[in-house]
Amino acid sequence: MSGQVYYEDIEVGSEIPALVKYPTTMQLVKYAGASGDYYQIHYDKDFAVANGLPGVIVHGWLALSFLGQMLTDWLSEEGTLLKLSGSYRGMNKVHEDIICNGKVTKKYEEDGRNLARVEIWAENPEGDKTVTGTAVVALPSRG
Amino acid sequence: MSEEPVISEELENLLNVEFGPEVYEIEKGMVRKFAEAIDDSNPAWQEVAPPTFPAALVPTELLHRLFNAKTPLTRLLNGTSDLEYLQPIKIGDVISVTARLTRLRQVGGKDGPTLFMFTDVTYTNQRGEVAVRGKNTYIKY
Numbered sequence: 001m002s003g004q005v006y007y008e009d010i011e012v013g014s015e016i017p018a019l020v021k022y023p024t025t026m027q028l029v030k031y032a033g034a035s036g037d038y039y040q041i042h043y044d045k046d047f048a049v050a051n052g053l054p055g056v057i058v059h060g061w062l063a064l065s066f067l068g069q070m071l072t073d074w075l076s077e078e079g080t081l082l083k084l085s086g087s088y089r090g091m092n093k094v095h096e097d098i099i100c101n102g103k104v105t106k107k108y109e110e111d112g113r114n115l116a117r118v119e120i121w122a123e124n125p126e127g128d129k130t131v132t133g134t135a136v137v138a139l140p141s142r143g
Numbered sequence: 144m145s146e147e148p149v150i151s152e153e154l155e156n157l158l159n160v161e162f163g164p165e166v167y168e169i170e171k172g173m174v175r176k177f178a179e180a181i182d183d184s185n186p187a188w189q190e191v192a193p194p195t196f197p198a199a200l201v202p203t204e205l206l207h208r209l210f211n212a213k214t215p216l217t218r219l220l221n222g223t224s225d226l227e228y229l230q231p232i233k234i235g236d237v238i239s240v241t242a243r244l245t246r247l248r249q250v251g252g253k254d255g256p257t258l259f260m261f262t263d264v265t266y267t268n269q270r271g272e273v274a275v276r277g278k279n280t281y282i283k284y
Contacts, residue, residue: 034177060224062180068183072185087222
């Protein structure tokens with residue numbers, strides 16, 4: 001994490017520092033336990049393959065959690081996440097990178113708050129977007 | 144090939160029925176385990192829940208019915224997740240979770256029909272304030 005980001009620091013097109021994650025089957029088991037999502041496609045390879053999947057796949061919510069971390073790392077202590085949404089467009093497999101990215105698409109003031117809309121997406125190593133979404137954040141002002 | 148209907152009466156009868164509240168006490172260990180599971184070491188999560196923590200506050204009654212409803216479609220995927228944060232969820236809070244199925248949509252495809260199930264979930268704290276509003280789409284195919 002590198003310092004506080006302020007509303008004055010960003011403009012449309014500003015990129016959010018990328019976050020790279022490398023989920024393992026063990027992490028999926030931990031996530032299953034912590035979230036209560038025990039659907040077997042996330043830890044039982046035989047079950048996943050029988051369901052037409054290439055192997056165990058990362059929970060969509062876990063990939064979205066990585067995007068959430070990218071945002072909250074960027075927002076640091078004084079920024080606030082107001083909305084977070086994601087569409088699960090592709091599968092993230094275990095034991096490969098998930099690259100989380102974001103870009104400011106709108107900067108606006110509303111109800112006395114300094115807001116930004118951010119396009120977010122996660123990619124697999126082939127460059128396919130596996131999760132796409134948006135976030136709305138409130139940022140502190142230097143003023 | 145005629146399109147096989149996959150929206151059963153059992154599913155239609157769930158539309159707009161409110162399930163819950165299911166009550167979750169937000170314990171420190173539960174949030175710590177979640178933060179560890181998502182591999183996010185932000186110290187803020189010692190006091191408040193990380194953004195996707197509502198995923199752990201499952202509206203089990205509704206989801207159990209949706210996932211186990213009889214339909215020829217056996218495979219399930221999460222389609223979308225959408226969260227709006229109105230109040231932070233803090234350790235020590237008591238969150239009541241209510242959920243509704245809002246819409247069913249069947250789409251035909253070359254590999255057969257796909258069913259989209261749209262849900263709204265509301266997370267209300269012990270002061271009666273809505274902390275988070277969630278929308279999730281589940282896909283059966």
